[in-house]
């Protein structure tokens with residue numbers, strides 16, 4: 095995703111990391127590299143100049159906090175500035191005990207119908223009961239598409255193929271779902287009309303019928319910074335509570351779309367990263383920028399490092415980073431990572447776990463952690479302290495005790511060993527600075 099931007103920012107950072115010393119010239123060069131990278135990704139010129147001005151000023155004037163080298167600090171400043179550009183983290187607060195109504199808005203082809211199905215699955219996985227109303231009366235086939243995609247996640251779709259009046263479909267849909275114990279009702283609307291004004295008027299009527307808890311604007315990421323105008327036009331008709339940017343997988347202009355949306359004041363809540371139903375992610379600016387810079391969620395990692403320090407757990411951290419971790423340490427880290435919120439990116443940057451997962455394996459990873467919890471709980475104290483004891487009869491016993499197949503126990507052991515070996519291998523390498531230790535080197 096945003097591969098072009100990622101690689102040009104990566105190159106810029108490498109220059110800093112590899113340099114023998116930081117001086118004004120190098121900082122200016124970094125600033126120019128970042129400008130070029132962002133402009134190529136279609137980020138608005140004014141925003142680009144603002145960021146790089148801050149970057150230069152802060153890099154030249156600020157003293158690094160204790161524990162961070164000058165180089166790390168400059169990378170951290172870049173990370174901060176890019177995260178700020180993308181707004182704050184924003185989450186919709188589902189009110190319990192009621193049907194939360196969410197309208198999806200957006201022009202034709204932006205990916206609304208796809209997003210409705212993706213979001214239905216995403217929320218269902220989180221344990222919410224979801225219903226969907228298909229009120230796109232303009233595009234033939236939209237309702238069938240929605241039903242087919244939602245069927246797999248067992249989400250009911252209400253639609254009326256022969257009714258051309260979308261506000262009345264929404265009204266009937268809400269009535270239909272009234273007595274069902276749903277937490278969320280998603281409403282897919284039309285994106286096409288003869289005149290844009292007609293579309294906005296229809297959205298206004300749907301808005302009145304629905305009285306939504308949230309209006310989510312779906313924007314095609316390939317249009318870049320132009321999406322600013324689109325967001326504003328919709329926002330004038332229905333107060334937009336959140337934005338979803340789609341097609342970030344196929345867009346060189348995604349940076350522009352992200353920055354422009356954040357600049358409207360409506361927070362980006364989710365991003366679409368592919369055509370498959372699982373290609374939807376919750377959006378977190380810090381996590382996103384961390385991934386863009388190839389470093390995971392730096393802030394979360396720094397916070398975590400601080401917490402571990404405060405907890406006086408440096409014995410454990412020392413053991414891990416010197417390549418002597420045991421199964422308990424391994425699992426401790428996995429648990430810490432899940433506590434931070436999301437595994438995405440973060441695993442990449444945890445000492446002792448780096449290189450273990452790729453982006454698209456994150457969901458499987460989360461399932462895994464919960465399986466591994468049972469498996470590790472079925473090990474004896476001695477086995478946890480010295481996993482080399484795990485021979486085939488012990489593995490059999492653990493599999494029986496935990497309720498998971500032997501293959502899964504072996505998979506856990508394999509992952510543990512890989513991580514440990516990687517830590518061992520990197521032990522002798524000269525590493526500089528906290529961020530570098532966390533995967534940048």
Ligand SMILES: Nc1nc2c(ncn2[C@@H]2O[C@H](COP(=O)(O)OP(=O)(O)OP(=O)(O)O)[C@@H](O)[C@H]2O)c(=O)[nH]1
Pocket residue numbers: 200201202203204205206207208209230233236283284285286340341342343344365366367368369373
């Ligand atoms: N690569 C990629 N394609 C996407 C993504 N989201 C949607 N698409 C594709 O974009 C196209 C349009 O998506 P739809 O969901 O039909 O768009 P819509 O907004 O409902 O369109 P209308 O019904 O015409 O308003 C489809 O071919 C989708 O497969 C994404 O995140 N990545």
